[in-house]
Amino acid sequence: MAKLAFLGLGVMGFPMAGHLVAAGHEVTVYNRTAAKAEAWVKQHGGRHAGTPREAAQGAEIVFACVGNDDDLRSVCLGDDGAFAGMGAGALFVDHTTVSAAVTRELAAAADAAGLGFVDAPVSGGQAGAENGQLSVMCGGAQDHFDRAEPVIDAYAKICRRLGESGAGQLAKMANQIAIAGLVQGLSESLAFAEKAGLDGRELVEVISQGAAGSWQMVNRHGTMLDDQFEHGFAVDWMRKDLGICLDAADELSVSLPVTALVDQFYKEVQQMGGGRWDTSSLIKRLRRD
Structure with a gap:
């Protein structure tokens, strides 16, 4: 079993770090809001630290699941950042959804400090994190991935390396x-x-068994029909992610017309006051007519 650190205890990070303890690892956590770290320790044991650097000291692997590019930089870099506390040969695994550019920037900084780095964003939502059934998509050196994968398995349904950083x-x-x-x-x-x-429910019972079926249909149709959206992955975060997608598409000269259109639909949902609603709240736009 490994000595680990986990930075960021949001709706995803809180249960993910808990699964690491359940798997027998020794875990130190850090969260920008200390009360949440204290609540995690009360529920799962382990310990919490006042800075990312303190949490990372002595850890074999440091995990992060924070908000965006700037949040990730803030927990990695600087005098209080995790990189400053990690020992030579330690590994940093980032579960945040961020740009590929900041991933490569931080991977280079980690390499210069004698550290490993794996970018490992996840899919599966809060339920996937709580149930240990996340899909984990990884980039980085093969040997770094090989060290991370057995530990990530504590909360993963599937974990695959898809290439370099x-x-x-x-x-x-x-x-x-x-x-x-x-x-x-x-x-x-x-x-x-x-x-x-x-x-709607009878309809979904039929069409979900055919070519139209999807995870979204199975897991979201009920709350969509009930007009309930105070759960799941927030529209604000989806717009952050789609912005990253559209920026990358511009760099790659790839056309994403449907993605660009849906991003604007999510902007309308934000203007309706739904920034914290689940992404399935797109249906509310259509109910205005």
Whole structure:
């Protein structure tokens, strides 16, 4: 069993760090809001630290799951950053969804400090984190991945290396691009069914067993039909992710017309006051008509 640190105890990080303890690892946590770190220790044991550097000291692997590029830089770099506390040969594993550019920047900084770095964004939402059933997409050197994978397995349904540094983040972008179109399609399908006088649950029971079936349909249709969105992955975070996707597409000269359109639909949801609603709230735009 390993000595670990986990930085960031949001709706994803809190249960993920808990799974590491359940697997028998020794875990020290850090969170910007100390009260949340204290609550985690009360629930799972382990200890909490006042800075990322303190949490990382003596850790074989340091995990992070924070908000965005700037948040990730802040927990990695500087006098109080994790890199300053990590010993030579230690490994940093980033579960945050960020740009491939910041991943490569921090991977280079880690390498210069004698550290390993794996970018490992996740998919599966809060439920996947709580149930230990996340899909983990990784980039980095093969030997670094080989060290990280057995530990990540504590909360993963599948964990795969897709290439060198940044490949995990690019895979997560592809994931979010696919989800954006799926959620919009499901929203239009259910809104159409409502207008046509069909029973939405009966409809989904039938079409989910055919070619239209998807994770979004199975797991989100009920709350969409009930107009309940105070759960799941927030629209604000999805717009952050889609912004990363669209920036990367510009760099790669790739056209993403559906993704760009759905991003604007999510902007409308934000303007409706739904920034913290689940991404399935796209259907609320269609119910205004």
